[in-house]
Amino acid sequence: MKVQWDQLPSAEWSEFHAAHQGALQQAWAYGDALTSLDVVMRRAMVWEDGSLVAVAQFMCRRVAGYISLASCTRGPVWHPDVRPEQRAAIYKLLRQSIPLPRVRVVLFSPDQTSEQLDRAETQGMSRVMTGYSTVLLDLKTSLATLKTQLDGKWRNRLVKALANDKIRVHVQPSVKRCEWLLGRELDQRETKKFHGLPTDFVQAYIAAATDPRQAFVVAYAELGKNTIAGMLFLIHGRVASYHMGWADDQGRQLNAHNALLWQSMAYLQDLGCEVLDLGGVNTHDLPGISRFKLGTGGRAVTLAGTYF
Secondary structure: OEEEEOOOOHHHHHHHHHHOOOOHHHOHHHHHHHHHOOOEEEEEEEEEOOEEEEEEEEEEEEEOOOEEEEEEEOOOEEOOOOOHHHHHHHHHHHHHHOOOOOOEEEEEEOOOEOOOOOOOOOOOOOEEEOOOEEEEEEOOOOHHHHHHHOOHHHHHHHHHHHHOOOEEEEEEOOHHHHHHHHHHHHHHHHHHOOOOOOOHHHHHHHHHOOOHHHOEEEEEEEEOOEEEEEEEEEEEOOEEEEEEEEEOHHHHHOOHHHHHHHHHHHHHHHHOOOEEEEEEOOOOOOHHHHHHHHOOOOEEEEEOOEEO
8 A cells, every 4th residue: 555645636636526525624726736835735645556646735734833644634534445444544544654753643533424434544643623514515406306395484584585576686606796706705704703714715715726717606696786685605626615695684684595496506506516415513503504505405414533
């Protein structure tokens, strides 16, 4: 088994990542975007008998001035033929060979649920953090079937929003609209006192993509001359990830987000996306947003957690 670090072929990484539906945090453009924002990233490709079996991307930082902390979020991305015992060996190899100064702390947050994670895979590691929850929509399913899977109240709000001929919905890879929406995101972060990836990350992610128009899409709703709601999705291979949304009082009252998400699902299907990852679900701290995501009828998953 052989590990290559950092000086890697981006096209081969992206092809492997897309083929195995890797998460956004393991996309090549994600790493490039963070690197442009002065985040230290380390990338590894793992080979066995001449075949690529895994890719892993780590976000790195210094803690307490002397500890090198490396975190592989929702990774590695595996070839499905890699057995649990092989995965355990690859985790060990990655920890030992990562090019960072000692003392090193290397964390892995597999993109698998507890039920999917074989005990043999994490042998010798300890779970240090509970798992992230999200909702996954299968875009290979027809729109007609997806509509039947919607929660009844969610579907009623959608029908009402789509029937309102005063609302105009647009879904397009518009940089101008993206920048406008990121401005609204900064406003709501300040108002609601929450944090996230720097908004500059989005522009950097789009710039890092091979084809920027295939890297994102903005959905927005207009009422008269006013934009009342918007949503941003980042695309990586055959998967799209919800990144952020905003609505004013009118947008919320008119259920604009239901229409935006529905029209975005159709757009992403046409683009060839097979999965829509709706992002974090936290019914305790974000009950309204979580109910909205769960109301789509998608598959709610909680990942196994973070291991050291």
